[in-house]
Amino acid sequence: MAAKRSGTRSKRSQGISVSLQSVQEPRSESPLSRERIVATAVELLDAQGLDGLTMRRLADRLGSGVMSLYWHVDNKEDVFDLALDSVLEYRGPPQIVASQDWRGEVVHMLEDWRASMLRHPWSASLLPRRALGPNILSRLELLSKTLSRAGVADADLNVAIWSLWNYVMGATITRANFDLSDDGGAATQQRLARLSERYPRIERSRLLLDNDWDGAFRKGLGFLLDGLAPRQ
Amino acid sequence: MAAKRSGTRSKRSQGISVSLQSVQEPRSESPLSRERIVATAVELLDAQGLDGLTMRRLADRLGSGVMSLYWHVDNKEDVFDLALDSVLEYRGPPQIVASQDWRGEVVHMLEDWRASMLRHPWSASLLPRRALGPNILSRLELLSKTLSRAGVADADLNVAIWSLWNYVMGATITRANFDLSDDGGAATQQRLARLSERYPRIERSRLLLDNDWDGAFRKGLGFLLDGLAPRQ
DNA sequence: GAATGACTCGTACGCTGCACGAGTCATTCG
DNA sequence: CGAATGACTCGTGCAGCGTACGAGTCATTC
Numbered sequence: 001m002a003a004k005r006s007g008t009r010s011k012r013s014q015g016i017s018v019s020l021q022s023v024q025e026p027r028s029e030s031p032l033s034r035e036r037i038v039a040t041a042v043e044l045l046d047a048q049g050l051d052g053l054t055m056r057r058l059a060d061r062l063g064s065g066v067m068s069l070y071w072h073v074d075n076k077e078d079v080f081d082l083a084l085d086s087v088l089e090y091r092g093p094p095q096i097v098a099s100q101d102w103r104g105e106v107v108h109m110l111e112d113w114r115a116s117m118l119r120h121p122w123s124a125s126l127l128p129r130r131a132l133g134p135n136i137l138s139r140l141e142l143l144s145k146t147l148s149r150a151g152v153a154d155a156d157l158n159v160a161i162w163s164l165w166n167y168v169m170g171a172t173i174t175r176a177n178f179d180l181s182d183d184g185g186a187a188t189q190q191r192l193a194r195l196s197e198r199y200p201r202i203e204r205s206r207l208l209l210d211n212d213w214d215g216a217f218r219k220g221l222g223f224l225l226d227g228l229a230p231r232q
Numbered sequence: 233m234a235a236k237r238s239g240t241r242s243k244r245s246q247g248i249s250v251s252l253q254s255v256q257e258p259r260s261e262s263p264l265s266r267e268r269i270v271a272t273a274v275e276l277l278d279a280q281g282l283d284g285l286t287m288r289r290l291a292d293r294l295g296s297g298v299m300s301l302y303w304h305v306d307n308k309e310d311v312f313d314l315a316l317d318s319v320l321e322y323r324g325p326p327q328i329v330a331s332q333d334w335r336g337e338v339v340h341m342l343e344d345w346r347a348s349m350l351r352h353p354w355s356a357s358l359l360p361r362r363a364l365g366p367n368i369l370s371r372l373e374l375l376s377k378t379l380s381r382a383g384v385a386d387a388d389l390n391v392a393i394w395s396l397w398n399y400v401m402g403a404t405i406t407r408a409n410f411d412l413s414d415d416g417g418a419a420t421q422q423r424l425a426r427l428s429e430r431y432p433r434i435e436r437s438r439l440l441l442d443n444d445w446d447g448a449f450r451k452g453l454g455f456l457l458d459g460l461a462p463r464q
Numbered sequence: 465g466a467a468t469g470a471c472t473c474g475t476a477c478g479c480t481g482c483a484c485g486a487g488t489c490a491t492t493c494g
Numbered sequence: 495c496g497a498a499t500g501a502c503t504c505g506t507g508c509a510g511c512g513t514a515c516g517a518g519t520c521a522t523t524c
Contacts, residue, residue, distance in 0.1 A: 128409045129357070129409040131423070132440075141431045141434055144439070145433060157437055158448065160455070162439075163452035166402030166452065167395065170397065170403075171398040174401060199373045200373075201373055202372055205386075207390055207394075216390065216394050223460050224395065224456050224459050227457070227459030
């Protein structure tokens, strides 16, 4: 039988490709590439959600055959991983933030993180079940550095990072899914009305109706930071 | 054409069924019922995970035909909703906890919540994207009551509840998925080794290796509660 | 001019959720 | 008593999915 290429990683060469990219670029469309596939996957995910991404649709958008994708990519999971990572880059805090203001830096980074995920709501559901990509790890590294500078004890550092991770993930996943499952409000309102009898406090406090998500995120984050590094 | 039953809710009668359940119960097996379907779905989900639940497998386990399920249940989503809710019941704090100890009550309830979800790891991924069932709402209602009693200001109550929700959801989802994606450790170890150069602090603090999850959950929860209702 | 490697793609397989319509059987009604 | 009704079961069939496999194309290198 013919020699079959195999191996658990992608087949495409990772080495230096010095080919001078001959002139006829727009043959029918630009050629397939891992980058183009990932970018299109993100488009598709944004437009259609997690279930909306199928290899067939992806190939259609790229103007290629379905199986061509598998040259550049191991499998569908790989596409998810790459799309997720491509969306989580962090460019660092703005200059405006004073470098002594650790609290401002943490808040900025976590709000940016949350915002990135909400811009691509599928990413929030994806992150916990996929391996940690380089961009998330960079964020955690930075977080660790900043908290340490803020005076969090070494023994508490892991717990502090996990707590913030948990808070951000929970908040973002919840928010993203409220958006998704919102059918326009009519059915939701009706459901809530029936709740008021059984769950008076939830109803009274309008827990499920108050939708200042950004404010609540920031305020709750403030409470958590208070607990982690009490203001003296 | 024949009159076709329809409607967005399930077809099976919800009303009082006074039929005396004639004696021949063990015909071949017990008859199909919504309860039996849900219980078996939970079994299947526990054993095979989210992707492991298919209507065909479910029907097989129940000794029935696939389409018979659809008499009792609207569609597959419905099965997920019912299974999720059936798993999240809360029986209240033990008597041991003094009734003045609001902190103990909150911690108990949230730890129980997390434990329930970890006993059925698929539930954690499911909860944020499904509608809120009665059992979760009960928990929130109770939480609201307890926090209020603890002295959390009315204006902060919503934020407090959401913060705790976020923390629990994030912690549980993360934990559940670490379990799932753990391939035995070999590959993970290798991956981590390569990280130590690029992310020295993460490596040094053994952030990804320390696996005292329960302790970290409790300790981080303590920090958050400190922020929400400072001990005087 | 043959060989190689990068890349594309059509076909096919086994799996999925579920629409539809044809059944079975106990209970109720005229 | 016979017919009708409603509760329930189930087989067939369809469209869509991920992807294995093998056959192709084409530029570059020996």
